[in-house]
Amino acid sequence: MNISQAAKLSGLSVKTVRYYADIKIVEPARDIQSGYRSYSNDDVAKLNFIGKARRFNFSIEECRELLSLYQDKNRSSKEVKKLTLAKIASIDEKLKEFHSLRDELSHLVNCCNGDDRPSCPILDELSK
Amino acid sequence: MNISQAAKLSGLSVKTVRYYADIKIVEPARDIQSGYRSYSNDDVAKLNFIGKARRFNFSIEECRELLSLYQDKNRSSKEVKKLTLAKIASIDEKLKEFHSLRDELSHLVNCCNGDDRPSCPILDELSK
DNA sequence: TATAAAGTCTCCTGTTACTGGAATGTAAAG
DNA sequence: CTTTACATTCCAGTAACAGGAGACTTTATA
Structure with a gap:
């Protein structure tokens, strides 16, 4: 899906979603024809995750950390709890x-x- | 007095004091010889005032407002209270x-x- | 099908209140 | 007279985006 759809689904602004792509926290695929960013459902899930963590006052860097823990199936809950x-x-x-x-x-x-x-x-x- | 003296007396950093000069909130005189900033006791009082107001979480713009109220002998306490x-x-x-x-x-x-x-x-x- | 409107792209600036650093100039101490 | 301390300006960076310009693509309408 295009960026505006991803933004709508995640409750973030298009600007913010594009910013998250720039800082490589959620990097979507690209449509080769148009050069448009192309978001998967998984990307949207990550955007949602980040949006929530931000609302919990986690910084972007902390979000990065939480996200990698989230994606690591072997992480221990201890680490998350510590953060x-x-x-x-x-x-x-x-x-x-x-x-x-x-x-x-x-x-x-x-x-x-x-x-x-x-x-x-x-x-x-x-x-x- | 020189900037470092003014900084010490007001409890601010030299950088901050210079910054306050740049943004024209506390504008000291200049030594014509050296070009150094030259602070009066009155300037230091203003720096102190701002330092305290900042610690009370007032923004720089609010400090500007408070400072002008402070210097206005005819101000009403109503205005300050409102802020x-x-x-x-x-x-x-x-x-x-x-x-x-x-x-x-x-x-x-x-x-x-x-x-x-x-x-x-x-x-x-x-x-x- | 031609054109207009909507969506997207990159790049640049601005926000707040400073802090750190480089290059350079001045003053005070030995 | 030289070292050292202090001063100056100017530029970049911080956090997390928002706003806007100019150019391009896609979609909708006439």
């Missing part, structure tokens, strides 16, 4: 950061009158 | 996303044996 645990840990870090950011900001907002006068504890804090 | 509330809202969104990501991933991890056998519910989920 996933590392991902969870990095998400936890971000969660912590954002939580404390949020707390500090909302504290500042609560101290700020939000009126037409210039006095503003938010700016005061930023300039300390 | 900050918007920032909190966007952080809340990210928090929500990351929370649900985390939950899904840890659910998958709990289902995965993590042994030397190939069966892996994580990959199964990604390939669905």
